[in-house]
Amino acid sequence: MNDHSPAESRRLLADIDLDALRANVRALRERAVGGARLMAVVKADGYGHGLLPCARAAREAGAAWLGTATPEEALALRAAGDTGPVLCWLWTPGGPWREAVEAGIDVSVSGRWALAEAEAASRAAGRVARVHLKADTGLGRNGSPPADWSDLVAAARAAERAGTVRVTGLWSHFACADEPGHPSIAPQQAAFADALAVAARAGLDPEVRHLANSPATLTLPEAHYDLVRPGVAVYGLSPAPEIGSPADLGLRPVMTLRAFLASVKRVPGGHGVSYGHTYTTSGETTLALVPAGYADGVPRHASGTGPVLVAGKWRTIAGRVAMDQFVVDLGGDRARAGDEAVLFGPGDAGEPTAEDWARAAGTIGYEIVTRVGARVPRVYRGERAG
Structure with missing residues (x-):
């Protein structure tokens, strides 16, 4: 137990059960089909539970990857000694791209401007940038829209040939997987399959393809691909009451x-x-x-x-x-x-x-x-x- 002083903790404290987190990661790994590995999402300070202790516990339970939103979170993992695969996906122009490339952090790219940032960081760092290309399959947030996808894929393949970039991942994110049977789910799966086909025709051969968040990990085995990407389920919360309670899903709140x-x-x-x-x-x-x-x-x-x-x-x-x-x-x-x-x-x-x-x-x-x-x-x- 990493405790705090009595004076500090006798007002209010958050009691974090890392054994429960490890059990959740193991339970989610068992849900993954077809040999898919697990990325534990530790963004937002481990969903409020503490970035570093939760990341370490997730690794101990077999999480092959860690996922963060901000570069600062990913760099904090590296500074704490984590050497495994880490994906960071929420980038803006002028961010710490070079530092991420130097640290071997996989960076998400949704458009040509971000690919240019990754290439510049690669040249500055003298190291190949590890890039996951993100397709917008219907969520409407980050990700390349279908009209721009072929161009982005071709530019990324050219960057691979130039030696600045290695496309290590292709990915997207569901909008409504927490609503089983929602009419957007099947079209998003089809759009992702199309995006993968475009990338394959361009000659991209990523290490991982990933689409499944917490609810898809639990309910859509056909969306597991090479990697599942649970977030809130790692911390023992159900992603939606319609899917089931934590106990129904074999999870325990942390x-x-x-x-x-x-x-x-x-x-x-x-x-x-x-x-x-x-x-x-x-x-x-x-x-x-x-x-x-x-x-x-x-x-x-x-x-x-x-x-x-x-x-x-x-x-x-x-x-x-x-x-x-x-x-x-x-x-x-x-x-x-x-x-x-x-x-x-x-x-x-x-x-x-x-x-x-x-x-x-x-x-x-x-x-x-x-x-x-x-x-x-x-x-x-x-x-x-x-």
Whole structure:
């Protein structure tokens, strides 16, 4: 366990179970068909769980690749000693292309400008740039549109012949794989197959072709190709309730968010609670103060709806979430300052889950865990030496 000082952790902490993460990676690897390997996506500080500890645990469980959004994340992995394949996909002009090429990081290219950046970085670094060409098969974010794909592929093949680039991957991303049976899924698969065919005719022979995110890893084996690319599932969250709960999918949530009560007091009926007095006590009651707020990642729009386990029961936030704190009404139940309040976890002890919070806040579990702020200490269980 990589713990923090008691003074630091007795307000609020995120308890990270790395053994659960390793088990999730192994379970997802078992889902991969046809010899497909697994890329563990560790972007956004490991979905709020901690980039480096989660990356190490994923590698220990057999993740062949790691995936990041920003170059800074990928370079942090290299600085920490990770030497395995890493893909970084969210690039802008003028980014640290040379540093990435020097570090042996695979970079994603969606257009001619990005290919030119990779080629320039290769010449500056004196090293071949490892490039994944991304096709826009229907998501409409990054990726080369079909009208430009042949030109991009031809330019990349020319760069290979010039010795500046090696096309190591061809890839795309689903828009609606979290909605089984969605009418966009089959056309995206067909568009990706077409993009692969164009690349093959141009003479490209990548190491990996990849399309499957978390929901596709779980439900679309025909989309697994050479590599599956789960993100949120690595951290034990279901990518969508329609696909199943974490337990249904053989996954276990990795993060438990715990707070410790800062105050417990009796108040009379008619007492307003928090800003705006959107909640008023109906009678004499006990209020408990949870020292966590929207600066820590507790959604303000979960005011009056967010669940928390205090004194053995589910409570709902009373009134508005403030920057650093919120209140729960305990009714006739007792508690003391310093008692634990569990905002979410795996649900083993009856506590809410991240999905419960997502429903309460009208969002998705991804946002609940990734928004847990940097000032919340992470405590790692199951960390291995070495």
